[in-house]
Amino acid sequence: MKTSGKVWLVGAGPGDISLLTLKAMQCIQHADVVIYDRLVNPKILEWVSPDCLLINVGKNPGFHCVPQHEINALLVQHAETHENIVRLKGGDPYVFGRGAEEVECLVDAGIPFEVVPGISSAIGGLACAGIPVTHRDMASGFHVVTGHTREGNQQQDWRQLAKLNGTLVIVMGIANLPFICEELLMGGKSPETPAAIVMSATRENQRRLTCTLGTLLSKAQEANIVPPALIVIGDVVTLSDRLSFIPNIVKLPKNLYCESCS
Template sequence: MSTRPTNLQRLDSVGERRCPGIVYLVGAGPGDPELLTLRAARLLTQADTVVYDHLVGDGILGLIRKEADLIYVGKEKSCHTLPQGEINALIVRLARQGKQVVRLKGGDPFIFGRGGEEAEVLADEDIPFEIVPGVTAASGVSSYAGIPLTHRDYAQSCVFATGHLKDDSLDLDWVNLAHPRQTVVIYMGLGALPEICRQLMAHGRAANIPAAVVEQGTTDKQRVVTGTLTTLPQLVAERKMKSPCLIIIGEVVALQEKLQWFHPDATASLGHAAIA
């Protein structure tokens, strides 16, 4: 039977703490607290310090033990409470103080969550760390919107991309993103939606391909707007949709009306997010 490495058992062995501490890079999922992994939920009840991002909801923060220190580091578009370099330095400093740190991120740490960058710094500084995967927005939000990412009749592949690159450019691999019979999921792309649709059409994607934007997916504020590459930007503008949003492009979006199952108002009244 497999066991965790000794340096990852520190949070489980109460009273046997040694310096340095340890950092857990934890995925909080797309919003609904019930989508947390058991590992993530347990770590939140045991951490000394939780360093968390903008996309982590109140329902998840409510699971953190009262004695823990909470440090908000923002990470909204063009509005970062702390630059990434300072966040890296912060979690290293806390671990060297002997603390057991949960670095809590929306979605999954290794899917557009900068978890790879932070893990590199921890490794370079010889700080013990563990990665705790989370439900990424692509799978969680699409499921709650009633949009399957793959389907034998519509899409045999799925591609994840970000609409917000490190240098604020939008220099994506449009040729590959425009391939037929695939689903494209774009994170952090709401502000660039008109350009994204224009580029995909310019590189061969049909103008009438179904596309959707999902706002605050998996939460009681979820909104879904569907259209085509031609119509979607105007529909989103008319409804004044705001981040966080996920863009889904491909034939599978045509199934949304048929497969939608999550109705935020009705579900909330039944206590869907009662874990919070």
């Protein structure tokens, strides 16, 4: 298939606009089309050129306004008529962002592409809440899993995950929190294990709830926690008060030039 354009899968980071990478910003500034997700900070879209076409394909919990196969088709369609197409995704495109599925579609269609990594909320979001995913005295490793598997796919084996050492980070798990907590406890995880939920990580309305695994569900219900939120379980949570900080606003230049994106 003859195409005239290139697709850039760009990670928009966890939410704070100043955590966007320099290359991501340059690609956005030179895009002819931006196809973006719901969790992308809308301020990022202010960097596009006046004649850039913006397409919202955001997914709300339990409702996908644009099915994945239609998003794939949009990428192919606009690559045939435009030069630079940016597929803007929250966090990192390859961390539970379906980026690999979209790239597979581009490869099948013979469309040039490039992936621009972004800061994942599973790491950067927790850091901004004062929670390091590793610590030499507490966690020599970490595990990042989704709390929401594709319909028809097997659920996570939470009882097996309960046996792993290190920090357990769960994304997209709030709707399934009762089951997750029950299964982790049934798997042998101590109810006294430190736990936390970080809602809207890195954003102005960020909230952090710290407790234990045994009280996590009741505390989350009392605090009316809603997505997007990260669940983290492990000893590193005990550092959150000591390591928390107030982010400083970084002023970014309005215009930057990127030869590879032009």
